[in-house]
Amino acid sequence: MACTDLPAFPDSLPGFQRLFPDEAACASYLEKCRWPEGFECSTCKSVGEPFRFANRPGVLRCRECREDTRLTVGTVIEGSHTPLSVWFWGAYLVTTHTPGISARQFQRQLGIPCYETAFQILHKLRAGMVRPDQDRIGGGNESHVEIDETLVGGRTRGKGRGVHKMVSVAGAVEVFWPPDADYKKRKGGRYAGRVRLCVANRSGDTLGNFVQSAVVPGSIVVTDGWQGYDDLTKAGYQHMPVVVGGKAHIAELNLPIIHLVFSNLKTWLRGIHHGVSPQHLQAYLNEFVFRFNRRRSPLNAFRSLMGIAGGATAPTYNALYSGLWQHPRVLDNVPF
Numbered sequence: 230m231a232c233t234d235l236p237a238f239p240d241s242l243p244g245f246q247r248l249f250p251d252e253a254a255c256a257s258y259l260e261k262c263r264w265p266e267g268f269e270c271s272t273c274k275s276v277g278e279p280f281r282f283a284n285r286p287g288v289l290r291c292r293e294c295r296e297d298t299r300l301t302v303g304t305v306i307e308g309s310h311t312p313l314s315v316w317f318w319g320a321y322l323v324t325t326h327t328p329g330i331s332a333r334q335f336q337r338q339l340g341i342p343c344y345e346t347a348f349q350i351l352h353k354l355r356a357g358m359v360r361p362d363q364d365r366i367g368g369g370n371e372s373h374v375e376i377d378e379t380l381v382g383g384r385t386r387g388k389g390r391g392v393h394k395m396v397s398v399a400g401a402v403e404v405f406w407p408p409d410a411d412y413k414k415r416k417g418g419r420y421a422g423r424v425r426l427c428v429a430n431r432s433g434d435t436l437g438n439f440v441q442s443a444v445v446p447g448s449i450v451v452t453d454g455w456q457g458y459d460d461l462t463k464a465g466y467q468h469m470p471v472v473v474g475g476k477a478h479i480a481e482l483n484l485p486i487i488h489l490v491f492s493n494l495k496t497w498l499r500g501i502h503h504g505v506s507p508q509h510l511q512a513y514l515n516e517f518v519f520r521f522n523r524r525r526s527p528l529n530a531f532r533s534l535m536g537i538a539g540g541a542t543a544p545t546y547n548a549l550y551s552g553l554w555q556h557p558r559v560l561d562n563v564p565f
Contacts, residue, residue: 238532245321255313256286259300262535272296287313305353305543311346315339323354324530329501329520345546352556353543355512357534358519359557361541366403366423367448373469374450375487376401376440376458378431381495381510396507398494398514399429399439401450404486421486423522426494426514427559428507433457437464442559451483490521511556 239245249255260268269276270291279298280290287300301307306316318339322330330338336347367374382395403422425443429435436457444450446465452458454472461468471483480488494517498505505513523530544554 238529245318249314249317252313253283253286255317256300258317259304259313259535260289263300263304268298270294270296271298271302305357305541307543308545309350309353311341311350315341316350319350320354320534321531323351323516324523324534329497329516331502345550349544349546349549352509352512352549354534355516355519356543356557357541359515359541363559365443365445366401366425367450368445369403369405369448372403372405372422372449374401374444374448375404375484376436376444376450376452377484377487377491378429378436378455379491379495381498382504382507394507396428396510397430398491398510399427399436400487400490401425401440401443402487402490404451419486421490421521424490424518425559426490426518428511428514431455431457433460437461439559440464440466453480453484493521508552509556511558515556515558 239248249258267276268279268289270279270293273291273294273296275291275293277292280292282288282290289298289300290296291298299307301309301313306313309316319335322335322338330351332344332348332351335341335351336344339347341347341350376399378397378399380395381398402424404419405422406419427439427443429439433456436455437460440450440458440461441464444466447467449467449469450461451469451471452461454470454474458468458470471479473480473484494514497517498513502513519530519534523533541557548554
């Protein structure tokens with residue numbers, strides 16, 4: 230879904246307020262995002278100008294079959310009793326606030342009475358950050374892909390030493406070498422492109438499926454010497470394993486960008502959200518990927534989110550808190 234013929238996006242809060250002063254302005258924007266070529270009735274499929282209601286801007290009535298269509302049906306906002314303007318303000322805060330925003334701060338900023346409502350709105354927006362037709366990274370002649378895993382979590386009091394309640398996360402990142410790279414610079418002049426993150430265990434089947442779902446076949450992939458990556462060459466990748474052996478300088482030389490991504494991820498989780506539960510970790514990974522891949526155009530992230538959210542499925546309150554909801558990820562059929 231693409232948002233076309235829309236006004237220039239504001240670069241300040243006053244500009245945003247002028248662009249979206251009321252429910253009608255928000256409804257008009259969402260309508261253009263949903264139907265770039267004009268309104269299409271969901272019942273009779275006729276295309277044309279619908280009937281509009283001044284007191285119900287979120288409802289459009291087909292002139293042919295006289296059936297009503299709600300703008301929010303089929304979006305992450307569907308079924309919500311929260312005003313559309315609050316959703317727009319929330320999406321703006323989430324996408325333009327560079328370090329992100331916690332549910333508690335989100336609640337205070339928007340004046341939402343209930344913390345659970347703010348928590349659910351944020352998770353609905355995070356569900357809209359994942360494109361259903363997400364493409365794979367890599368495949369370029371001037372880049373390769375670094376792949377590794379890390380453990381996310383922390384020590385548990387009273388559990389003693391070792392890994393307790395930590396979650397394994399697999400990651401892949403495009404790495405580019407500029408033509409005029411100065412190898413004396415930090416990371417050898419390399420810089421990151423797009424990233425993919427997924428909650429996944431370290432088995433060979435899981436890691437192999439993650440790579441095949443996230444990376445274009447034929448790409449140059451650099452990993453450590455873990456045996457879970459042994460079949461990547463058979464899968465059609467130019468696999469370059471590096472035996473790290475616990476030596477930091479070897480990891481820094483061969484896998485610097487993916488480790489930088491992991492470091493930024495953990496700092497972000499601790500600093501903004503003060504840690505997250507394993508149940509919802511994938512949702513936060515999705516948000517981190519969304520932010521990272523749009524870090525050079527944060528103001529365009531709002532338009533991207535509103536477009537993506539038009540075709541996404543979001544959790545209900547009961548599903549979110551009961552654990553029945555599975556946050557979208559690169560691999561929906563891989564055990565972890």
